[in-house]
Amino acid sequence: xxxxxxxxxxxxKIEITTSTQITLMRVAIDSGVPGIIAECGGNCICATCHCxxxxxxxxxLPPIGPEEAAMLDFVWERRSTSRLSCQIKLTSExxxxxxxxxxxxxxx
Amino acid sequence: xxTSVILPAKKPADRQIxxxxxxxxxxPRNMWWMAAWTHEITDxxxxxxxxxxxxxxxxxxxxxxxxxxxxxxxxSAPLSEGRVCGDALACxxxxxxxxxxGTCIEVPTQKDIPKTLRVASxxxxxxxxxxxxxxxxxxxxxxxxxxxxxxxxDSTWTTIRGYFRLxxxxxxLRENVIDLTHLPFVHSATFGQTDWIKVPExxxxxxxxxxxxxxxxxxxxxxxxxxxxxxxxxxxxRFQVGEMIxxxxxxxxxxxxxxSPEPGERSDFEMRAxxxxxxxxxxxxxxxxxxxxxxxGISNELLEESRSSITFAFQEDAILLAKLHKNVKxxxxxxxxxxxxxxxxxxxxxxxxxxxxxxxxxxx
Numbered sequence: 001x002x003x004x005x006x007x008x009x010x011x012x013k014i015e016i017t018t019s020t021q022i023t024l025m026r027v028a029i030d031s032g033v034p035g036i037i038a039e040c041g042g043n044c045i046c047a048t049c050h051c052x053x054x055x056x057x058x059x060x061l062p063p064i065g066p067e068e069a070a071m072l073d074f075v076w077e078r079r080s081t082s083r084l085s086c087q088i089k090l091t092s093e094x095x096x097x098x099x100x101x102x103x104x105x106x107x108x
Numbered sequence: 109x110x111t112s113v114i115l116p117a118k119k120p121a122d123r124q125i126x127x128x129x130x131x132x133x134x135x136p137r138n139m140w141w142m143a144a145w146t147h148e149i150t151d152x153x154x155x156x157x158x159x160x161x162x163x164x165x166x167x168x169x170x171x172x173x174x175x176x177x178x179x180x181x182x183x184s185a186p187l188s189e190g191r192v193c194g195d196a197l198a199c200x201x202x203x204x205x206x207x208x209x210g211t212c213i214e215v216p217t218q219k220d221i222p223k224t225l226r227v228a229s230x231x232x233x234x235x236x237x238x239x240x241x242x243x244x245x246x247x248x249x250x251x252x253x254x255x256x257x258x259x260x261x262d263s264t265w266t267t268i269r270g271y272f273r274l275x276x277x278x279x280x281l282r283e284n285v286i287d288l289t290h291l292p293f294v295h296s297a298t299f300g301q302t303d304w305i306k307v308p309e310x311x312x313x314x315x316x317x318x319x320x321x322x323x324x325x326x327x328x329x330x331x332x333x334x335x336x337x338x339x340x341x342x343x344x345x346r347f348q349v350g351e352m353i354x355x356x357x358x359x360x361x362x363x364x365x366x367x368s369p370e371p372g373e374r375s376d377f378e379m380r381a382x383x384x385x386x387x388x389x390x391x392x393x394x395x396x397x398x399x400x401x402x403x404x405g406i407s408n409e410l411l412e413e414s415r416s417s418i419t420f421a422f423q424e425d426a427i428l429l430a431k432l433h434k435n436v437k438x439x440x441x442x443x444x445x446x447x448x449x450x451x452x453x454x455x456x457x458x459x460x461x462x463x464x465x466x467x468x469x470x471x472x
Contacts, residue, residue, distance in 0.1 A: 043307060043451035047125055070312070070461060074125050106125050107446050 002095035006033050006051075009103040018090065024099070025049040025086035035101035037108060042086040044068055048105040049085040050075040054098040061088060061097075076106040124447045126460040129467070130277035130433065131442055135159055135387045136466040137244030140255040141356050142384045142396050143232065144239045145269060149173045153197060155188035157388045159243050163230065164188040168195030173239050174208040175230040181212075182225065237269070238384075238396075244470075256353050265380075266335075267400040268415050274426055276433035278355075278385040278393040279463065283456040284425055285358045285383045286317065286350060294428060298421035299329040308348075310454040314465060317458040318351035325367075331417040332362055332379045332399075335406045342366065352455075355463055358383045378402040391433065397422065 004027060006014045018027045028036035028049070037048035044067045053061060058081055064072070068087040075082055085099070128134065135141075143149075143158060144165055153166040155178050164178040164187045176197065178188050185201035192198075196205040196213055205214040210229035212221050231242040231249060240255045274281065284290065291304040308321035323346040330340045338344065345367065350360035364377040384396040399418060436442060449457060 039448050040451040040453065043454050045451065045454045045457045046449040048449075070458075073461075107448075 002090060002092060002097075004090070004094070005096070005098040006036075007098065007100045008035060009101060020090045020092055020094075022090055023086050024051070024088040024090060024097070025084075027090070028085060033101070035105070036085060037105050038086060044071055044084060044086055047071045047074045047084065048108070050102055050105060051083060051085050051099040052079055052081045052102065053083050053088075054100070055081055057094075057097055057099075060093065074106060076102055076104055124443050125449060126457055126464065127443055128277075128279045128283065128460050128463070129443075130279055131390060131437060133160060133387075133390055134277065134279060134463065134467065136355060136463075136470050138248040138470055139244065139252060139354055139356065139466070140233060140240040140242060141386045142238055142255075142394070143175060143241035143386070144173075145271075145396065146173075146234060146237050146239055149239060151192040153188040153190065153192060155186060156394070158241060158394075159387050160389055161243060162186070163241070164197065165239070166192050166197055168192060168208060170195050172208065173232050173234055175232050175241055176206060176210055177227040179227070180204060181227055187227070237267075237398075256357055256359075264404060265400045265402050266404055266406050266411070267398050268411055268418075269396070269398040270415065270419060270422075272395040272397070272422060272426055273388075274385075274393040274395050275391065275430040276393065276426075277390055278387045279459070280429045280433060281383065281385045281393060281395060281425075282352060282355065282358065282459050282463075284429060285360065286319065286352055286455040286459055287452060288319075288321075288348070288350070288360075289452045290425075294424050295421050298417060298424060299331055300327075301329050303327075307451045307454065310458065312455075312458040312462075315462060316351055316353055317455050317462060318349065319455045320347075320349045322347050328362075328364060331414060331421065332364075332401075334417075335401050335410045335414050336364070336377045336379070336403065337373070338364070338366065338377065350455075352459055352462070355466060356384060356386065391437070395422075395426075 001017050001019055003015055003017050014033055016027055016031050025038050025042055029038050039048045040046035068084050072082055149165050149167050151167055153164050156163055162178040163175050165175050167173050178186050180187055180199040182204055183201055185199055187197050187199055189200040190198045196207050198205045203216045204212055206227055207213050210227040212225035215221055233240040236257050242249055288304045291299055292302040303323055303326050308319040311318050325343050326346050328338055328344050345365040347363040352358045360381045362379040366375045369375040380400045382398045386394040388394060
């Protein structure tokens with residue numbers, strides 16, 4: 001089990017202890033984390049599971065693949081730390097991962 | 109906690125994540141669009157609106173097809189009402205004649221022909237059964253790939269062809285044929301392919317998108333099974349793949365394996381379809397289709413039956429999508445309406461992404 005942290009735009013922090021080998025989006029949806037919508041169910045097509053990864057984690061995450069890169073063009077307020085949480089598969093190396101939830105998703 | 113930089117992001121102009129632009133002229137001009145089936149263009153001029161432009165198509169005495177603006181620069185009469193004289197086209201109003209390059213070659217009432225008296229002539233490319241037209245910047249032709257040939261690879265295939273005029277934006281057709289999860293709902297009574305309720309595998313490049321789906325031990329629509337002699341109700345393996353090659357053209361392939369063929373009968377079959385769209389305006393589309401079977405000797409009766417089933421099934425899409433188009437067009441909110449993207453929209457979203465890329469390139 002590992003622990004991941006979602007920080008809402010208003011500053012509130014939500015810590016979740018989870019198993020690995022599932023995606024960060026799955027953890028957020030199953031725990032009802034507000035602000036992560038994931039309309040397409042993890043198919044990397046809706047860009048509504050967007051999050052900002054804490055800058056200390058950017059380099060430690062699996063790299064952005066072509067599908068994610070294509071969809072990151074369409075997120076709300078993209079930053080250099082933007083990722084789609086459906087493309088972040090959790091492993092034990094990602095224990096204590098911390099992400100910020102954007103103030104909105106692109107069509108919400 | 110986030111010391112990140114805000115990148116210059118593309119903000120959606122409306123509430124579609126990736127807009128399909130269906131209420132506007134959302135068609136790239138610098139590419140080959142289908143103008144007609146080869147057999148349609150004869151020495152009787154044909155009027156056809158293509159990408160908002162009224163065009164006249166005809167075949168001159170030399171046998172080459174010609175495309176000109178369908179508007180005489182003298183008094184705006186439609187040249188398509190005129191007649192072909194040799195390689196030229198004569199205006200029905202005052203008899204002015206225009207050559208294949210659009211230059212006026214005869215004014216019946218005067219000897220001097222003004223240099224200004226000319227109509228635009230559009231490059232055509234005639235390949236096999238299709239005439240393609242270039243309506244964009246002529247300097248971009250060379251770097252643009254040739255349009256695809258029809259998919260029937262050789263004369264051992266049997267092809268049927270058809271045409272529809274659609275009352276909706278062409279991108280809706282592009283989205284419709286790249287995502288077959290509407291089959292169980294729109295076509296339950298025709299294609300009856302009710303197993304199409306899964307997200308296919310999707311691959312894409314900057315210019316094309318493709319889906320793949322396998323349906324082992326499944327039924328095959330009689331629309332395709334009939335001409336190929338596969339009995340209704342027979343279980344077969346279906347492998348389906350489809351691709352948008354350009355915003356004008358998609359194809360689909362149905363690759364069938366019969367694991368228990370009747371004695372002496374073949375076990376492997378293939379059916380291919382082409383879906384070619386040419387915008388008339390943002391609200392109307394020419395839809396040229398063909399279906400090819402990898403065999404010869406299909407009876408005319410079976411082919412006609414197949415043609416009418418396909419026509420009937422496409423009509424189901426045509427009616428629904430025209431209503432969909434109206435639904436958006438008549439709503440003052442237009443595309444500024446929250447649109448949800450499901451997992452099965454993957455190929456369709458890449459259609460839009462590719463289209464945006466084409467349009468952005470052209471606006472530069």
